[in-house]
Amino acid sequence: MDLTPLPEIVHQSLRLDHGLTLDCGVTLDDVRLAYRTYGTLNATRSNAILVCHALTGDQYVAETHPITGKPAWWGGLVGPGCPVDTDRYFVICSNVLGGCMGSTGPASPRAEGAAPWGVDFPPLTIQDMVRAQKALIDALGIERLFAVIGGSMGGMQVLAWAAMYPEKMFAAVPIAAAAYHSAQNIAFHEVGRQAILADPDFHEGRYRDHGVIPARGLGVARMTAHITYLSETALSRKFGRRIQSGAALGGALFGDRFAVESYLEHQGSSFVRRFDANSYLCITRAMDFFDLAADHGGSLAQAFQGTQTRFLLVSFSSDWLFPTAQSRAIARALNQVAANVSFVEIISDKGHDAFLLDEPDLARSVAGFLAGCAETLGLV
């Protein structure tokens, strides 16, 4: 496994003026959010769209990643002439609080010149991430966002935004999202976390002091998670039972390898170079904690009471991680408060991953929805 560290760069970032008090009660005095913007904020500051990234995403939503060199992670959806058209809208995307691409997280020092937080970083919630984003939006001088858009964990943030700051946004687009993390989802996350914790190189989170990273554990965590992002059909179509010869491992039992094994291993090994294990523990935990209804007396509708926000919910037919039933439950809760909801289930066999791929119906739906909202708002 190639573990040479990726080059370090300085990410564009902003230090929050007043620190941030978290749901757990801890106040972080020194909070920095790394972010990127695309397009131009108009004179009335009314064309801003916030994009929220998923578990292992980051702020480089619409440009080649400066560290990994990989293409923009949502390049098909966000960019000039795209459904989220940066010729028309001012797009902001920030690395989540707890992340490892320039925002304050477990790898950040506790204080100026001190050692990193590591596993002592306070437990975060999705709402904490949203509060940090809100502070960033305020600092950028934006009174109200035109829209907040995100998929998967990004969709959870969109829902939290809609529940916490309804007056601060005109439209919400949670894609392949859920109002709570299911027991099955928590279970898969836990397998990944246990793999990290069991890695001898983890050193109780102080792996950097030992000059190593828990690469095997983090790699296995990524492999497990990646299976949940795909559908059986997608795996069968891509790999079937194909055997890949010339495998690195010798011996009779593992002499030949299935193509799907090599693929997963590649997913795991390319991931560990760019992602911090403690961040992974912290963010997966934040997702597990998420339960919007529980925060509102057990009623999801209550979370959206009186909302004037327009919603577009999108789910994918073969997504079993954030299944359509989850989006439908959100749609029904929004119906209960007579909110303006559009809801499409897109037929796709690509599983949860579909939200990141070029799905024509996703592009059409988002483009049409935003155009309709812009027309209603008189946004030229």
Place this chain on the structure above:
Amino acid sequence: MTERAAVRLVSKSMRVDLELIAGMIAPGARVLDIGCGDGALIEYLFRTKGCDARGLEIDMAEVTRAVAHGLPVMQGDADSDLAHYPDDAFDVVVLSRTLQAVEKPREVLRQMLRIGTRAIVSFPNFGHWSLRWQLLVTGRMPMTPTWGRMWYETPNIHPCTMRDFFALCAAEGYEVEQWLAADEAGRSTPWRRAPLLANLFGEQGLFLLRRGAVRR
């Protein structure tokens, strides 16, 4: 009349009765269109009357088309999804040419008049003379352009006549504020004052209902 032309071009299966329906809706009204297809009526109501019009549609391809067109439409089922809306959420709830295809027409009507002050319902009239004549003469289920599929594969599982519908409204305590019969093309026919004649010669019935004084 370019607006009329536009509605006809985009409307599902020549549902030009949409225009008659739009004529019953006040400007600025909050409207839910159940079985809205590609959203022709809600777009028409939004653009010409400034209505806050939304749609519910079971067919995903139609929903995607509507949303891609910027219309607030959600995928859902009249039989199961209306229960999730609060009382009085809309001024008007529309069910155009869908009543005969739902699982529980009476329950759907009740829900419509719970979540809306008024309901507009249109349906193909099974009492039309040509259907009666075919049944009488051939002894088999009638086949017409409207009732064009064999009994074993038709989605129209609850056909009714205009008289049947008047009777249901009376039984449920709904006030019929307006009604009319229309031909297949959606043009209003002159049988407005004679329900029996309308039931014989109207190819479609169109009703504007209001919740009765006593809530059920």
